[in-house]
Amino acid sequence: MLLEAHNIGLRHPNGHWLFRNLSISLRSGEIVGIRGPSGCGKTSFARILSGYEQPSEGVVLLDNSPLPKTNYHPVQLIYQHPEKAVNHRWKMSKILNEGWTPDDHLLTSLGIEREWLNRWPNELSGGELQRFCVARALGPKTKFLIADEMTTMLDAISQAQIWQSVLDIAQKRNLGILVVSHDDHLLKRVCSRVIEFHNISYK
Numbered sequence: 001m002l003l004e005a006h007n008i009g010l011r012h013p014n015g016h017w018l019f020r021n022l023s024i025s026l027r028s029g030e031i032v033g034i035r036g037p038s039g040c041g042k043t044s045f046a047r048i049l050s051g052y053e054q055p056s057e058g059v060v061l062l063d064n065s066p067l068p069k070t071n072y073h074p075v076q077l078i079y080q081h082p083e084k085a086v087n088h089r090w091k092m093s094k095i096l097n098e099g100w101t102p103d104d105h106l107l108t109s110l111g112i113e114r115e116w117l118n119r120w121p122n123e124l125s126g127g128e129l130q131r132f133c134v135a136r137a138l139g140p141k142t143k144f145l146i147a148d149e150m151t152t153m154l155d156a157i158s159q160a161q162i163w164q165s166v167l168d169i170a171q172k173r174n175l176g177i178l179v180v181s182h183d184d185h186l187l188k189r190v191c192s193r194v195i196e197f198h199n200i201s202y203k
Contacts, residue, residue, distance in 0.1 A: 001028045001062065001063050001143050002027055002062070003143075003178075004062075005023055005049060005058065005060050006058055007020075008021075008022040008023065008045065008055045009021065009055060009058055010041065010044050010048065010056050011057075017056075018044060019040075020057070021058075023058075024178075026144060026176045026177075026178055028174045028176050029171075029174040029175070030176050031167075032176075032178055032191060032193055032194070033180075033191035034180050034194075034195050034197055035184070035187055035194055035197065036197030037182060038182065042148070042180045043080075046148040046178070048060060049077075049178065050073065050076065050077035050146050051069075052077060062074060062075065062143070074141055074143040075142075075143065076144070076145055076146070077148060078130075078134055078137050078147050079148055079150075080148055080149035080150065082130040082133045083129060086121050086132070087121075090121075091119065092119050092120070092132055093117040095121070095132060096132055096136055098136065100139040100141075102135045102138070102139075106138060106169070109169065110131045110134055111131055111161055112132065116132075126153055126154055127154045127162075130151070130162065131162060134150070134165070134166060138169060143175065144175065147166070147177060147181075150162070150179075151163060152183065177190075179191055
């Protein structure tokens with residue numbers, strides 16, 4: 001499969017363009033990095049690619065068709081801050097099963113303990129909560145992952161464990177991954193190619 005963004009632009013209500021003319025492509029099985037400083041628009045671009053936000057101009061295509069409007073989106077976004085991506089009025093079992101029901105093998109590979117399912121989000125650490133967000137994003141209909149600073153806020157051990165699990169699963173399922181980060185070490189370690197954000201956009 002092929003995920004493409006053509007001439008994407010995002011303009012603030014005050015008329016200022018955050019970015020313009022941004023284009024990129026990502027194929028199944030490919031891991032591509034986007035590097036750029038904080039505030040340059042990386043997260044907004046990630047939201048557009050995954051269908052959470054509409055661009056002011058340009059189009060995002062999946063196999064030459066507009067992104068589908070389905071209950072479970074084939075392009076899944078994993079946020080930097082997992083506490084902002086969950087409903088704090090739900091227990092983890094309900095959050096996890098919101099889009100689909102992961103099997104025990106996936107939970108084990110991500111280091112999720114069964115007892116955590118009965119906890120509330122505020123009873124988990126950031127690393128534990130992010131593991132749930134990753135598991136939720138890895139449904140059978142997922143074709144592409146957008147990892148927006150996915151492990152930046154976590155300790156080194158949690159970062160390594162989560163990334164190793166994601167890379168193993170992606171390889172088995174031929175998933176495409178777009179890694180949005182300013183961490184040079186991470187990008188060089190996991191990506192086949194890295195793109196500077198300012199080189200693919202015009203402000």
